[in-house]
Amino acid sequence: MIVALAAALALAATPSDPPAAAPTEAAPAAAPAPPPGPDRTKPPAVAAPTLRTLAEPTVHTVGAARVHHIQVPDVRKVSVILSLGRGAVDLDGQPREWTRALGALWAEATKTHPADELALLLDLNDVDLSTQVGPHAGFVELQVPKEKVDVAFSLGRELLTEPTLHKKDVARWIRDRKVWLELNGPSSQSAVADSALTFAWYPADHPYGARPDPLAAAEVTSKQLKAGFASWLSDVPVDVLIVGDLPWSAVEAAVTAMVDGLGASGERSPDLHLTPTPGTRVYAIDMPGQAQVAVRMQTTAPWRPDGDYPASQALNWALGGNFLSRLNSNLREEKGYTYGARSRYFADDTRGSFSVGVDVPSGVLASTVTEIDRELQRTVDAGVTADELDAAWRAMAKDWNETYADAGTATGAYFDGFEHRESMAERQARLQSLDATTPLDVQRVAATVFGAETPRVWVFVGDKAAIEAQLAGFGWTLTWVSPEAALLGTF
Amino acid sequence: MMWLAVAAFAGGPGADLATAPTTFTLDNGLVVLLERVDRTDTVALHVAYGVGSRDERPGEKGCAHLFEHLMFEGSANVPTNQFDAWLTAAGGDNNAYTTEDETAYWMKFPSGALDLALFLESDRMGFLLSGVQDENVANQRKVVLQERAEGYAEPNGRDWDAISRLLWPSDHPYHTPVIGTVADVAGFTTAGTQDFWKRHYRSRNAVLSVVGAIDLAEAEARIRHWFSDVPDPGPAEPRVTKPRATPWPATNGYLEDDVEERTVYLAWPTVPTGHPDEPALDLLSLVLSNGRGTRIDERLYYGSALATSSFTYASEMDIEGAFLLGASHPDTSLDTLARILESEVRFITQGVPTDAELQRAKEALRTQWLDRLEDPQSRAEQLVDCYRHTGRADCLVDEWQRYEKVQPADLVRVVQTYFDPERRVTLSVVPRGDGKYLLGAQPVELP
Numbered sequence: 001m002i003v004a005l006a007a008a009l010a011l012a013a014t015p016s017d018p019p020a021a022a023p024t025e026a027a028p029a030a031a032p033a034p035p036p037g038p039d040r041t042k043p044p045a046v047a048a049p050t051l052r053t054l055a056e057p058t059v060h061t062v063g064a065a066r067v068h069h070i071q072v073p074d075v076r077k078v079s080v081i082l083s084l085g086r087g088a089v090d091l092d093g094q095p096r097e098w099t100r101a102l103g104a105l106w107a108e109a110t111k112t113h114p115a116d117e118l119a120l121l122l123d124l125n126d127v128d129l130s131t132q133v134g135p136h137a138g139f140v141e142l143q144v145p146k147e148k149v150d151v152a153f154s155l156g157r158e159l160l161t162e163p164t165l166h167k168k169d170v171a172r173w174i175r176d177r178k179v180w181l182e183l184n185g186p187s188s189q190s191a192v193a194d195s196a197l198t199f200a201w202y203p204a205d206h207p208y209g210a211r212p213d214p215l216a217a218a219e220v221t222s223k224q225l226k227a228g229f230a231s232w233l234s235d236v237p238v239d240v241l242i243v244g245d246l247p248w249s250a251v252e253a254a255v256t257a258m259v260d261g262l263g264a265s266g267e268r269s270p271d272l273h274l275t276p277t278p279g280t281r282v283y284a285i286d287m288p289g290q291a292q293v294a295v296r297m298q299t300t301a302p303w304r305p306d307g308d309y310p311a312s313q314a315l316n317w318a319l320g321g322n323f324l325s326r327l328n329s330n331l332r333e334e335k336g337y338t339y340g341a342r343s344r345y346f347a348d349d350t351r352g353s354f355s356v357g358v359d360v361p362s363g364v365l366a367s368t369v370t371e372i373d374r375e376l377q378r379t380v381d382a383g384v385t386a387d388e389l390d391a392a393w394r395a396m397a398k399d400w401n402e403t404y405a406d407a408g409t410a411t412g413a414y415f416d417g418f419e420h421r422e423s424m425a426e427r428q429a430r431l432q433s434l435d436a437t438t439p440l441d442v443q444r445v446a447a448t449v450f451g452a453e454t455p456r457v458w459v460f461v462g463d464k465a466a467i468e469a470q471l472a473g474f475g476w477t478l479t480w481v482s483p484e485a486a487l488l489g490t491f
Numbered sequence: 492m493m494w495l496a497v498a499a500f501a502g503g504p505g506a507d508l509a510t511a512p513t514t515f516t517l518d519n520g521l522v523v524l525l526e527r528v529d530r531t532d533t534v535a536l537h538v539a540y541g542v543g544s545r546d547e548r549p550g551e552k553g554c555a556h557l558f559e560h561l562m563f564e565g566s567a568n569v570p571t572n573q574f575d576a577w578l579t580a581a582g583g584d585n586n587a588y589t590t591e592d593e594t595a596y597w598m599k600f601p602s603g604a605l606d607l608a609l610f611l612e613s614d615r616m617g618f619l620l621s622g623v624q625d626e627n628v629a630n631q632r633k634v635v636l637q638e639r640a641e642g643y644a645e646p647n648g649r650d651w652d653a654i655s656r657l658l659w660p661s662d663h664p665y666h667t668p669v670i671g672t673v674a675d676v677a678g679f680t681t682a683g684t685q686d687f688w689k690r691h692y693r694s695r696n697a698v699l700s701v702v703g704a705i706d707l708a709e710a711e712a713r714i715r716h717w718f719s720d721v722p723d724p725g726p727a728e729p730r731v732t733k734p735r736a737t738p739w740p741a742t743n744g745y746l747e748d749d750v751e752e753r754t755v756y757l758a759w760p761t762v763p764t765g766h767p768d769e770p771a772l773d774l775l776s777l778v779l780s781n782g783r784g785t786r787i788d789e790r791l792y793y794g795s796a797l798a799t800s801s802f803t804y805a806s807e808m809d810i811e812g813a814f815l816l817g818a819s820h821p822d823t824s825l826d827t828l829a830r831i832l833e834s835e836v837r838f839i840t841q842g843v844p845t846d847a848e849l850q851r852a853k854e855a856l857r858t859q860w861l862d863r864l865e866d867p868q869s870r871a872e873q874l875v876d877c878y879r880h881t882g883r884a885d886c887l888v889d890e891w892q893r894y895e896k897v898q899p900a901d902l903v904r905v906v907q908t909y910f911d912p913e914r915r916v917t918l919s920v921v922p923r924g925d926g927k928y929l930l931g932a933q934p935v936e937l938p
Contacts (some may be wrong), residue, residue: 038610040614044610046604046607049532090663115784124854126857277862287749292640292644310894322579323579336632361637391579395583
């Protein structure tokens with residue numbers, strides 16, 4: 001614009017300028033007109049996204065194990081994930097302190113590599129290693145540069161066959177667990193809020209709501225972990241997922257050696273159902289002196305296999321799943337109450353939940369709750385807009401198209417498919433269906449998720465003196481809980 | 492700390508990531524770095540301005556960070572709130588951050604949205620002022636104050652800001668935390684923030700990178716097109732570039748917090764980014780504390796129950812840097828923790844690190860860099876940071892050599908050079924009413 005304006009001024013000035021001296025030579029040719037500047041009157045158009053087709057893993061039977069292999073071109077690292085198809089529920093009815101300890105200590109040392117040597121081996125070979133024991137399966141995940149993939153396979157074998165679970169490490173785990181449960185956990189507002197929400201949602205006798213048990217934690221022994229591990233490995237289906245830029249021929253021999261003699265027939269035990277407690281329940285946790293209030297809310301939502309899963313994803317995206325979401329726009333951008341408000345939609349094969357989280361100053365708690373309710377009701381009354389739906393689709397398409405950014409993103413996508421027994425084609429088709437989801441579909445889901453009859457839990461963590469009167473205005477029956485009880489789920 | 496970029500190590504794994512980008516400079520002074528990555532169908536854009544909290548004048552502490560918020564509120568051709576709305580509608584996302592030395596903005600978007608992204612970025616680079624309106628400034632003041640309050644509400648959420656106030660004297664550009672002071676943030680005016688933009692937000696004070704699913708020639712043409720009308724008002728306001736001229740005394744402060752454990756920090760001022768001793772300090776940090784088998788972690792955590800956590804941190808910034816050690820425990824006295832931490836640093840000069848210790852540290856650091864160079868978004872950031880510190884577009888190619896050539900004796904030398912007892916800064920963080928901070932500690936105020 002500046003260039004164009006200067007040219008116009010020059011032209012306008014020419015007629016009134018004094019005549020120049022007669023040239024003795026021919027005047028130089030006029031300079032070519034500069035290219036036009038950018039058109040800033042409207043945003044440039046953006047083409048609709050196209051989903052990239054992602055290759056399917058191939059499944060190989062190696063002894064009694066199933067190996068899922070996918071070659072992802074041009075990524076630096078390779079992930080090797082060992083999945084043991086029995087978990088804490090199979091081992092002891094539900095997650096216990098000893099299964100938590102096993103998950104944490106499993107990868108500390110092996111007979112071949114004592115702890116110090118193992119730590120050195122991991123660093124020198126750029127190995128990322130993690131283990132966990134979940135409700136229905138246990139996992140070892142190793143990520144290494146592809147040139148060092150043999151280190152991953154050999155370590156995987158060691159961890160399956162010879163973890164040492166040393167007394168000294170168990171004692172350290174007990175100390176750390178005690179400090180968290182008794183000291184640092186109860187003093188963290190966010191940890192207290194998140195624990196209270198989880199334990200309010202899942203009854204104590206449900207495996208997914210297994211409470212921490214400080215007494216049992218203090219009594220975990222190395223002998224107990226070794227016996228539990230031996231029992232576990234004696235009869236467990238083994239799956240391996242390999243993601244990286246290596247062909248099957250380059251890993252077949254090493255993976256065969258890794259799982260030699262391991263694995264049992266059968267499938268992982270099925271996920272469990274939960275019948276949420278009806279009605280609205282409200283828990284408040286007193287943390288004297290806190291200037292902030294942590295607000296959490298959760299309701300039930302469609303499961304992953306449900307046809308409403310894409311619409312639920314869109315509802316979450318519009319309500320609190322991006323910076324411009326309704327909750328963040330309202331509570332942050334319009335009112336300045338918070339640094340960020342968000343929602344989360346969680347769904348697997350047997351359960352689904354929708355949650356909201358925000359931290360605000362104590363003085364605006366009542367207004368915050370009112371605004372959250374208002375935003376939820378707006379989705380019930382009118383769903384979301386076509387523009388919001390389109391943006392949700394484009395954002396999720398972008399994420400899908402980033403799957404091969406590195407080994408980590410690729411592994412995330414393929415592990416998700418592995419966990420839910422879905423092919424990439426099925427996942428792509430479901431994502432594509434989001435493009436055809438209508439605002440009415442989302443409104444129908446919102447009416448269910450946020451309807452008055454849907455089970456709902458609210459959690460507030462703050463200074464009782466500052467928030468009690470505000471909460472009274474909503475007419476709820478409040479249950480006051482201590483931070484310690486919230487963290488342990490003993491309420 | 493090295494700007495988390497990586498390196499050529501003569502044919503070793505990952506060497507192909509240490510490449511030089513295509514680069515050019517526009518007539519308005521904007522430096523542009525381009526790289527094509529075909530693994531995804533997305534594009535990452537990163538632009539950093541040479542303005543941070545160190546550039547704030549008295550009375551405008553926190554303005555650099557507040558301005559980071561205002562850059563999303565609209566510009567001459569982008570109505571209020573439409574920056575995010577348009578990019579989000581295209582499937583993109585974005586964010587920003589502010590440090591003592593720079594303010595950086597990033598976007599990630601489908602390749603089909605390149606023109607939109609360049610339009611948005613160029614509009615706020617050249618024509619922001621009409622978007623800086625009273626309503627936007629007032630709201631973002633509240634958001635920033637709430638950001639500060641939420642961070643400070645978490646246990647140990649104030650520690651780093653307190654250390655900054657102890658490390659850097661009151662006349663030092665790093666003395667005030669990036670988030671600013673409550674009084675200054677609450678008092679920002681529209682005119683004041685507009686003035687801040689005029690002084691610092693200039694095309695000559697910015698570096699732009701675009702990495703991802705792009706055709707290099709076409710991307711260059713589109714960048715030249717969209718930034719062609721961004722004015723060139725000349726260089727930005729001169730920056731404070733020199734550290735204080737005189738030594739400073741040891742300082743000893745404490746914070747009371749809603750915590751159950753006591754924590755002690757020891758810190759020493761060190762060197763700026765790019766200094767020859769930067770690699771040795773970064774590697775020293777990992778030799779001392781990086782998990783099992785490293786010196787401090789073994790002494791305090793794995794080998795004893797004296798601490799529930801221990802840590803080190805080497806931080807190099809544009810003017811100077813700092814080296815931190817710390818440990819926490821509910822019962823162990825802070826004096827004991829401080830004594831052991833310091834003794835482990837001093838012991839470096841007697842128990843010289845072995846080649847194996849040093850090699851382990853190098854591998855740990857190198858893999859972090861490689862990971863960051865592989866992801867297109869963080870690669871775009873590394874390209875800009877590396878250029879900003881060296882003035883060279885190909886700086887990644889030989890950066891690792893600085894680290895590879897560090898020897899055990901270099902770690903001894905940096906301990907002898909920088910860990911002067913007379914310059915030690917300590918911070919005790921204790922439960923409210925506990926009183927068991929280090930002897931002589933004074934309360935640290937965070938205004």
